[in-house]
Amino acid sequence: MQLSKLAFQVSKNPPANADTINHQLLVQAGYVRQLMAGVYTYTPLGLRVLRNIEKIIREEMNAVGGQEVLMPALHPKANWLATDGWNKIDVLFKLKSRTGKDYALGQSHEEIVTPLAKEVINSYKDLPLALYQIQWKYRDELRSKSGILRGREFLMKDMYSFHETQADFDRFYAEVKQAYLRIFQRLGLTAKATEASGGNFTEKVSYEFMVLTDAGEDDIFYCDACDYCVNQEIAKVKAGDACPKCGATLQAARASEVGNVFDLGQKFAKDFDVTFTKADGSRDYPIMGSYGIGVSRCMGVIVEKYHDEQGIIWPTSIAPAQAIILALNGAEAYAQEVYQALTKQGVSVLLDDRSESAGSKFAAADLLGVPVRLVVSARNGKQIEWKERTSTTNKLASLEEVCQWLKSS
């Protein structure tokens, strides 16, 4: 990607009306554009980040046996009447066609996936089944806020599993919980599996995956010594209390929920009359689970966690590129050469070939937050200056060395 041809460029001015870090930096760096409160466009570079996050999630979901589908976002009223969600869920967006028919926009997909799964679940031999998708969700929030952290439209990975027995569900539930922790770790986030209420979904305890950040909206109590963590909304403890698991002192913190897992029991299977034949010939309802990850919210939380005065600092795993080449004056031709060589080697690299001053290019590279900055300058001959975004020092290297380092990173 050559910056001179890029549709959305970095801006010298931070946007007005953006108080939250992720909102401010993502807009200023040109990763997103706001259409209205809680609704954003992802630009070519922003979309790259989103896709990189998706890729990690897909790998882990596929690894636990999830099969990807893409369900509709536009739903008929009937499915939401079946669970009474049409009346009970106040964040459900409802709309009417010009012929007077009622529709809903998907805020989650239990009402769609359950009747869908009914088609393929006949026998215990068809279980377990896990379907997932990565899709836009719509929620009629009273107030959306904090940049891309709480949108009325947001990208979510939602998986739904169906099981023959509670034991099999418990096994899968634990596997997904581990997969989630791996996903967040790969995204550069330290997520705490937090006990929380099941909301409208279930009476049982659910787990929310919380990342500590002041930009979040949840208050949690957690233990530094072990993995105990509980949402304040159901907490029977408080900060300063002894951890019920290990006895250490509990801390209070603000956090953002980046994922959750729910034990749905047989509620939805019963609502949609999904049954299967067991080995003994009797019929039963499958046990269901649902598992969400806020993909776009993750992107926002990552910016909240990884930035400095100069701009964003993307974790390498999801950065829009591995490196950015700055073509300083007198070295434009060689910079092109380096860009072509690295691209040919499969390295994802940006080239700042704009007719900007050196200072402007340095500032843009910092703001964009690409992990490695490669300065190509007449002053260094064929040597390339390597500097990591997180480092204050740099070193000179040959094109071959740079290529090796990037390919192994």
Add this chain to the structure above:
RNA sequence: CGGAGAGUAGUUCAGAUGGCUAGAACGUACGCUUUGGGAGCGUAAGGUCGCAGGUUCGAGUCCUGUCUCUCCGACCA
């Protein structure tokens, strides 16, 4: 939905007590100069001052309504 702040050039903003052709910086176009931390000089384009009413000889400025954004709250799978 309650409370607070804000809507003026592509962007960020300035425009006391109402007063003539509404300004700046950045960005953009052209020319010259310049090239290691958001360069300099010159020229130019770019605005129904969110929208709709009203008061007034005269409204970006005052009044009413309305829309939108941000923050706090309520709310939140």
